Amino acid sequence: MSDFFEKTDDFHLKFCNGFWSPCVVEEPFGRMLICYPDSQSLLWQADLETTKWTYDEIVNAVETTAKRFFGEQGFQFSESWKGDLTAFKKILLKRGYQKNQLMDWYKKELSDKYKQEQSVLTVETETQKKDFLTLFATLFMVGDVSIQRLAYQLERPMNAVQNTYFVCYKDNQAVGIAACAWEGDLGYYHSLAVQPEYQQQGIARALVESCLAYMSGKSVKTVVTAVEKGNTPSEKTQKSLGFSLFSEREIWSRID
Numbered sequence: 001m002s003d004f005f006e007k008t009d010d011f012h013l014k015f016c017n018g019f020w021s022p023c024v025v026e027e028p029f030g031r032m033l034i035c036y037p038d039s040q041s042l043l044w045q046a047d048l049e050t051t052k053w054t055y056d057e058i059v060n061a062v063e064t065t066a067k068r069f070f071g072e073q074g075f076q077f078s079e080s081w082k083g084d085l086t087a088f089k090k091i092l093l094k095r096g097y098q099k100n101q102l103m104d105w106y107k108k109e110l111s112d113k114y115k116q117e118q119s120v121l122t123v124e125t126e127t128q129k130k131d132f133l134t135l136f137a138t139l140f141m142v143g144d145v146s147i148q149r150l151a152y153q154l155e156r157p158m159n160a161v162q163n164t165y166f167v168c169y170k171d172n173q174a175v176g177i178a179a180c181a182w183e184g185d186l187g188y189y190h191s192l193a194v195q196p197e198y199q200q201q202g203i204a205r206a207l208v209e210s211c212l213a214y215m216s217g218k219s220v221k222t223v224v225t226a227v228e229k230g231n232t233p234s235e236k237t238q239k240s241l242g243f244s245l246f247s248e249r250e251i252w253s254r255i256d
Helices: 002-019 055-068 085-094 126-140 144-155 203-216 232-240
Strands: 024-027 030-036 041-045 074-077 097-109 120-122 162-170 173-183 186-194 222-228 244-254
Touching: 002 173, 002 186, 002 244, 055 085, 085 097, 120 203, 126 144, 126 162, 126 173, 126 186, 162 203, 173 203, 186 203, 203 222, 203 232, 222 232
Parallel strands: 186 222
Antiparallel strands: 024 030, 030 041, 074 244, 097 222, 097 244, 120 162, 162 173, 173 186
């Protein structure tokens, strides 16, 4: 299982690099720092077992990098990391951080057959691109920086993994979106959202099944996705489609 954790972590970094992040910073204590200025957060991944830096030095470096890009400091802990995370978390508590979010990661082996629903279209035309961007900005409440980068991404992939986007139409309007990314036999679906007035109508399931159908045609064998803990509708969707929980990740942020 540890190999799978490392595989998904590497995939996630490739996905982020170019999709959202304006910079990737190499540091002696870890592999990468990724800054998301529009959503004001910073993702750090490192191997605490190999670093020679003290924990205070690591936190100082992360905070300095975040300030350079006008981001808020934060740490995400994944299960593939090594080292004494308890000791590191004590340092974070002393520095004014708290655990304020949990992300559940689910996975599914693509042994079943899926089909793309007729109401779900692969984003290809300019109208579909506009509909996807409009819904993304509205449902995820992001700003101009993220939307501009996503617009570029729709035209030409800027990261190391392939991405495909979907829009669901009902009553002659765009009501939901989703996207999927893949590399080799590993896939990841993301950006799933449905307009509030159209929720609980099977649209989320149709979008996910369309992602699965598309990835199964690309020789993907395992699909993963991340859900914020406590998002009951999304958790039900994962379980109804045969996804199983395989990892829980903590996100720590500074208390203002």
